[in-house]
Amino acid sequence: MNDKNDYENDRPCNTREEVAAIPDFNEKTKKELMGILTNELKVLRAKAEITQQELADKLGVSRQTYGMIENKTQDMNWSQFLALTFLFRNNEDTKKMLEWIGAYTPELEQYLKWHNKHTK
Helix, strand or coil: CCCCCCCHHHCCCCCHHHHHCCCCCCHHHHHHHHHHHHHHHHHHHHHHCCCHHHHHHHHCCCHHHHHHHHCCCCCCCHHHHHHHHHHHHCCCCCHHHHHHHCCCCHHHHHHHHHHHHHCC
């Protein structure tokens, strides 16, 4: 039998090194990234050859709601940002553009990896 606690691998991070590795993603940073993505949605959508309706369906919102986000009359939320980011990261025509415009940063990637690892 193993001497270590069976739950050790399931514990939340609590060592100094683990806590120090948590990316600092505050609301200001999230708003900045969402603003960058919003400013380029029309171009990204055109490069991905996808309609507003198709994106709205993927986000689970109406076409009108997506159109308001794209036209900057309604803010996107963090979940919508992440969904759009994943969609555009998985499209060869838009993947590099996300990095180029600054909507997908190394810090965001680190945050997503950390969050995925610690929320399972």
